[in-house]
Amino acid sequence: MTKRFKAVFFDFMGTCLDWHSSVLQSWPSSIPSGEASKFTLEWRRQYFIENNARFLQDLPPENIDVTLKRVLESILDRLPQHTAIFDTLTKQRMIDAWHSQSAWPEVQEAIQSIRREFGLEVFVHANGTSRLQLDLCRSSGLKFDMLFSSQLLGLYKPNLEAYKKALDLVDAKAEDVVMVAAHAYDLRAAKEMGMKTIYVHRWTDDIDEDMDEVENEFDVFLEGMQNLPDAVKKLSGRSQEM
DSSP states (O other), X not given: OOOOOOXXXXXXXXXXXXXXXXXXXXXXXXSOHHHHHHHHHHHHHHHHHHHHHHHHXXXXXXXXXXXXXXXXXXXXXXXXXXXXXXXXXXXXXXXXXXXXXXXXXXXXXXXXXXXXXXXXXXEEEESSOHHHHHHHHHHHOOOOSEEEEHHHHTSOTTOHHHHHHHHHHTTOOGGGEEEEESOHHHHHHHHHHTOEEEEEEOTTSOTTSOHHHHTTTSSEEEESSTTHHHHHHHHHTSOSOO
């Protein structure tokens, strides 16, 4: 029997957007690119740790710019030899870079195909502020039917209530929705809610996860989104194989 989904929820940064390239370009040119890349990845990693700490303490979502600034300051403490070049304007430019990201090359077509071929609604369901998500839609050119931020929902993912609230707002049951993300913690919660799960592997994200385990943990594991429409088709029962 064919399963008719209503919608696809997308995580945003990492999953749909190449955050690394944008943020990397914001570092002062005097910092070697390899070193800047390493610290950019650590900045993102520590941001997730900060979010998780707030989630575990049942604290309300914090403005992502505030979190990013605090984490950046802690990273720059490890670079005392470069203190002079990280003035207030430079640090603000680095934080602003998170608000201007490009989509991964294949994402635009994948999302359009899901809409065109299956008539599904597509939503962003991601931590961060609504202002951030609006800015990222503008910079990336990606279009969604609605943007659900942790600020708007009042809850961080992976709080199960964050998924339930978004589902209620679009009048959908968990089994009617596919969650697409490049973060295992996100999909684990979505799976617990009863949503179908598609993991999109990105080299920039989940650097602490064992990919051999993640590959077998969810309904579908993809390298990029080129085959996302086929994956949705497979999950809907319209095709027997990818």
